[in-house]
Amino acid sequence: MSKTSSAARPPPPMPTSKDDIVNTWNYLEWGVDRLMYSLKDGVDLKTYMSLYTSIHNFCTAQKAVTQHTSLSSNHRGAHLLGEELYHRLNDYLKRHLAGVHSEMVKHSDEALLTFYIKEWKRYTTAGTYNNHLFKYLNRHWVKREMDEGKKDIYDIYTLHLVRWKDDMFGTTQNAVMGAVLRLVEKLRNGETIEHSKVKDVVASFVSLGIDEADSTKPTLDVYRLCFEKPYLEATSKYYEAESAQFLAENSVVDYMKKAEKRLDEEKERVSLFLLQEIMQPLMKTCEQALIAKHAGVMRDEFQVLLDNDREEDMARMYKLLARIPEGLDPLRSRFEAHVRRAGHLAVEKVADQGDNLDPKAYVDALLEVHAQYAALVKNAFTGESEFVRSLDNACREYVNRNKVTQKNSTRSPELLAKHADNVLKRSTKATEEDDMEQMLNQVMTVFKYIEDKDVFQKFYSKTLAKRLVNGTSASPDAETSMISKLKDASGFEYTNKLQRMFQDMQTSKDLNQAYDEWRNEHIDAEDRKNDIDAYYQVLGTGFWPLQPPGTTFVPPNEIVKTYERFQTFYSNKHAGRKLTWLWHLCKGEIRANYVKMGKVPYTFQVSTYQMAILLMFNDSDTVSYDDIANVTMLQKETLDPSLGIMLKAKVLTAKPDGAPAQSGTSYTLNHDFKNKKVKVNLNVAIKAEQKQEAEDTHKTIEEDRKMLMQSAIVRIMKSRKQIKHAQLVSETIAQIRSRFSPKVPDIKKCIDILLEKEYLERLEGDELGYLA
Known part of the structure; x- marks a missing residue:
C-alpha cells in the first residue's frame, strides 16, 4: 500500500453492525493509515471519536450477544474477537514496515540516518496515537491476555516497537550503526556534524529494549549490544591508531596534551548525544587506548620532567596515569629515589665543615629539598597520600642517613636541637612573631623525620635549660609554643620534663618576691645596703639536665653572706630540702x-x-x-x-x-x-667544655636507651608471661620505635642483663618467661 493512495482514498462507511469484523477493520485500517502517513493532516476530532467508538462497539458487541450463555463461552467469544482485531493490526504493521524497509535500503551514510530517524519518529508518533485509539482493547482484551501469561501479546504502543524491532531493526541496525560510527569519526577528525542524528539513533535503540518477561519494563539490552558495544570497539580502534601515529611524530609532552584533550572531548560528547550510562565504559576504553597502551613511554619521560622541574607537565602525567589501575606506582618509586638523591646532594654541599658544621646551614639544606618537593606533591600530584608517603620515606632516609651522619648516626637530631636553640635565643635582631612561628614549624618539619627523637630531646632539654637559666630566650611564648608542638608530635611523656622546667622558673620568680619581702621584714636597712643584688633560681634535680660542678670552688667572701642569707630563708620555708649550688652556671x-x-x-x-x-x-x-x-x-x-x-x-x-x-x-x-x-x-663558653658536654650527653643517651629497652622488655614480659625470643625482640622494637631506632644486638644485650638480674628466665623452645 503506497503512501499516496492510502492518504488519498476516501473513508469507507462506518460499520453498521457492531460485530462485523470485515467492515469494522476496513474502517479502522483507513483511520490507522491516516495516522501513520498523514500526521500533519491526521483525522479531525469527530472522525477520531467515530474510530474509537467503532473499536468500543466491536469489543462490547460480543458481550451483549453472549450474555445469556455460559461464562466460559462468553469469555471465549470476547477473546476471539479481541484477538482478531489485534492480529489484523499486527499484520497491518508488518506490511507497513515492509514498505518502509524497501525504501530505506536505497539510502546510505547520512542519508540513511536521515531517512531512519524520520521514519522512526513518524512511526512511533503514530504508535502513540494508535495506542490511545485502541485504548479499550488495551484495557480489556490485551490486559486479560497478559494477566493470563500469554506470550507475544503487548499493549498497542509496545506492539509497534516489537514490530519495528523484528521487521526493521534486525536487518538495518548494522547499516545504521555503521553510518553513526562514520559520522562520529568525522567529528573526531574535526568536522562539524548534526549531533541530533546520533542522539535520535541512541533514543531509538533504547526504546527497542523490551523485556520479554514483562513488556512494561524497558531494558538497555538492545542499546548495549547494538550501539554501545560497536561504539566502544570503534573508539578503541580509532584512538589506538591515532595515538601510535601521533607519538611517532611528536614528543611525549605533546602527546599527553593531545590525550588530555581527547579525553575531555569524549566526556563532553556523552552529554551532547550519548546515553549517560556509556560514560564509565567509554572512559575506560579511551584510557586503555590513550594511556595504558603508552604508559611505559610516559613513565620513561617522568625522570626528565623531574630533573627539569617541569611541574605543569608532571601534573598532566599524574592526572593521566591516575586514571588507569596501578598507573602511578612506578612514578612514586622514581619520585622517592629522586628526592632521596636531591637530599643527599644538598647535604654534601654543606658537609665539608666537619665538627664546625653550622646547624642552620645543615637544617636549611634539609628543608630546602623538602619544601621544593612538598610543593610539587601538593601542586602536581594534588597532595595524594601515596606521593606524600613517598616524600616522607625519601626525607626520612636523607635526614637520618647522609654524609654528615656517616660517622655519627645521631648527628641530625643534635644539629636540629642546636638550630632550634639558635632560633629561640634572644638576639640583637628582633624577630617577628610570624617569622618565629614559621621557623619553629620548619624545625618540626625536620623533627617529624628524625628517627632518634630521644637524642633531640636530650640536646633540646640542655639548650632549653641554658636559655632559661641565662635568661636568653627570645620569647616565653615561643618557648611554650615549641614545647606544645613537640607534645603534639610525641606525646606528654616526651615533654613532661620540659614543662616542669618552665614551672620551676615561675616558682623561682615567686620565691624571689617572697625573699625580698622577708629581707625587708627581717634584715635592717644598713645590712640590706651591703647585700649584693642577686636573683636565685631553684631548679628541681629530677627535671633539669644539669651536671654538678666539675671543680672544687670557694666562693668569694663578697657573695657568701648574701647567698647564706637566702639559704636561711629557704630552709625556714622548706624544711628538709637541700640546696646544691651550681657555681658553674x-x-x-x-x-x-x-x-x-x-x-x-x-x-x-x-x-x-x-x-x-x-x-x-x-x-x-x-x-x-x-x-x-x-x-x-x-x-x-x-x-x-x-x-x-x-x-x-x-x-x-x-x-x-x-x-x-x-x-x-x-x-x-x-x-x-x-x-x-x-x-x-x-x-x-669554652669550646673544649662544649665538646666535653656533647660527649657526656651522648653517654647519657646511651645509658637512657639501655634503661628504656629494659623497661620495655619487662613491660612486655609482665603482660605476656611467656614469649618467643624473636617475638620479644620485634615487640620491643615496635614499642620504642617512636623514640629511636633500636638495634637488635642492643636489645639482645638488654635481654641478657635482665636474665642475669633474674627478671627473666629461659624456657624450652627458645621461649622466655617472666619472673615476678
Whole structure:
C-alpha cells in the first residue's frame, strides 16, 4: 500500500453492525493509515471519536450477544474477537514496515540516518496515537491476555516497537550503526556534524529494549549490544591508531596534551548525544587506548620532567596515569629515589665543615629539598597520600642517613636541637612573631623525620635549660609554643620534663618576691645596703639536665653572706630540702672602677669563677697564679680557660709576657684597657667544655636507651608471661620505635642483663618467661 493512495482514498462507511469484523477493520485500517502517513493532516476530532467508538462497539458487541450463555463461552467469544482485531493490526504493521524497509535500503551514510530517524519518529508518533485509539482493547482484551501469561501479546504502543524491532531493526541496525560510527569519526577528525542524528539513533535503540518477561519494563539490552558495544570497539580502534601515529611524530609532552584533550572531548560528547550510562565504559576504553597502551613511554619521560622541574607537565602525567589501575606506582618509586638523591646532594654541599658544621646551614639544606618537593606533591600530584608517603620515606632516609651522619648516626637530631636553640635565643635582631612561628614549624618539619627523637630531646632539654637559666630566650611564648608542638608530635611523656622546667622558673620568680619581702621584714636597712643584688633560681634535680660542678670552688667572701642569707630563708620555708649550688652556671656583673670609657666605668659580665678571680685584684693590682689557685680552689681545667679569656680580652696581662697559665706566672690589671662597649662580656663558653658536654650527653643517651629497652622488655614480659625470643625482640622494637631506632644486638644485650638480674628466665623452645 503506497503512501499516496492510502492518504488519498476516501473513508469507507462506518460499520453498521457492531460485530462485523470485515467492515469494522476496513474502517479502522483507513483511520490507522491516516495516522501513520498523514500526521500533519491526521483525522479531525469527530472522525477520531467515530474510530474509537467503532473499536468500543466491536469489543462490547460480543458481550451483549453472549450474555445469556455460559461464562466460559462468553469469555471465549470476547477473546476471539479481541484477538482478531489485534492480529489484523499486527499484520497491518508488518506490511507497513515492509514498505518502509524497501525504501530505506536505497539510502546510505547520512542519508540513511536521515531517512531512519524520520521514519522512526513518524512511526512511533503514530504508535502513540494508535495506542490511545485502541485504548479499550488495551484495557480489556490485551490486559486479560497478559494477566493470563500469554506470550507475544503487548499493549498497542509496545506492539509497534516489537514490530519495528523484528521487521526493521534486525536487518538495518548494522547499516545504521555503521553510518553513526562514520559520522562520529568525522567529528573526531574535526568536522562539524548534526549531533541530533546520533542522539535520535541512541533514543531509538533504547526504546527497542523490551523485556520479554514483562513488556512494561524497558531494558538497555538492545542499546548495549547494538550501539554501545560497536561504539566502544570503534573508539578503541580509532584512538589506538591515532595515538601510535601521533607519538611517532611528536614528543611525549605533546602527546599527553593531545590525550588530555581527547579525553575531555569524549566526556563532553556523552552529554551532547550519548546515553549517560556509556560514560564509565567509554572512559575506560579511551584510557586503555590513550594511556595504558603508552604508559611505559610516559613513565620513561617522568625522570626528565623531574630533573627539569617541569611541574605543569608532571601534573598532566599524574592526572593521566591516575586514571588507569596501578598507573602511578612506578612514578612514586622514581619520585622517592629522586628526592632521596636531591637530599643527599644538598647535604654534601654543606658537609665539608666537619665538627664546625653550622646547624642552620645543615637544617636549611634539609628543608630546602623538602619544601621544593612538598610543593610539587601538593601542586602536581594534588597532595595524594601515596606521593606524600613517598616524600616522607625519601626525607626520612636523607635526614637520618647522609654524609654528615656517616660517622655519627645521631648527628641530625643534635644539629636540629642546636638550630632550634639558635632560633629561640634572644638576639640583637628582633624577630617577628610570624617569622618565629614559621621557623619553629620548619624545625618540626625536620623533627617529624628524625628517627632518634630521644637524642633531640636530650640536646633540646640542655639548650632549653641554658636559655632559661641565662635568661636568653627570645620569647616565653615561643618557648611554650615549641614545647606544645613537640607534645603534639610525641606525646606528654616526651615533654613532661620540659614543662616542669618552665614551672620551676615561675616558682623561682615567686620565691624571689617572697625573699625580698622577708629581707625587708627581717634584715635592717644598713645590712640590706651591703647585700649584693642577686636573683636565685631553684631548679628541681629530677627535671633539669644539669651536671654538678666539675671543680672544687670557694666562693668569694663578697657573695657568701648574701647567698647564706637566702639559704636561711629557704630552709625556714622548706624544711628538709637541700640546696646544691651550681657555681658553674652562676654569673654576675662587676663594675671596673679603675678603668672608664669617658666618665663611665666599664662593666664586666663574668662567670662566678671569673668574679672570684677579679675580686682578688681589689687588694692588689698583681696576683700570682698560685694565689688565685689557692684562694679559689679551682682546678686547673677550669682555672686556666677562665684566665685565658681575660688575657685574650686584655683585662689582665701576664708576667712574664706570654707566659702559660702555671705556677710562677703573675697577672696584673690592665689600666689601659679599652673596648668599644661599656659592657664587656667575658663569660664566653669554652669550646673544649662544649665538646666535653656533647660527649657526656651522648653517654647519657646511651645509658637512657639501655634503661628504656629494659623497661620495655619487662613491660612486655609482665603482660605476656611467656614469649618467643624473636617475638620479644620485634615487640620491643615496635614499642620504642617512636623514640629511636633500636638495634637488635642492643636489645639482645638488654635481654641478657635482665636474665642475669633474674627478671627473666629461659624456657624450652627458645621461649622466655617472666619472673615476678
